[in-house]
Amino acid sequence: MLATIEWNALLTVIWASLVGGIGVTAAYGLAILGTTRAIDYGRGGRLGEATVYALIGVLGIATVLAAIVFGIVVLTQK
Numbered sequence: 001m002l003a004t005i006e007w008n009a010l011l012t013v014i015w016a017s018l019v020g021g022i023g024v025t026a027a028y029g030l031a032i033l034g035t036t037r038a039i040d041y042g043r044g045g046r047l048g049e050a051t052v053y054a055l056i057g058v059l060g061i062a063t064v065l066a067a068i069v070f071g072i073v074v075l076t077q078k
Helices: 006-044 048-075
Strands: none
Touching: 006 048
């Protein structure tokens, strides 16, 4: 007997894993890049660049935290 494939559920798993695997990892990388470059440029007296990189770091951290909260909410809803 052949099993039937639920294509909608399979596509949901594929896009969620891509977003989780690539998107959240990239956001975490931006958080690290932004914070380290902001510290380096701040020490070098380049405050404009430090501010831009600090904003990138904050947005990366906020994205990762939002993904964590979203994951917890999804797990508790099921």
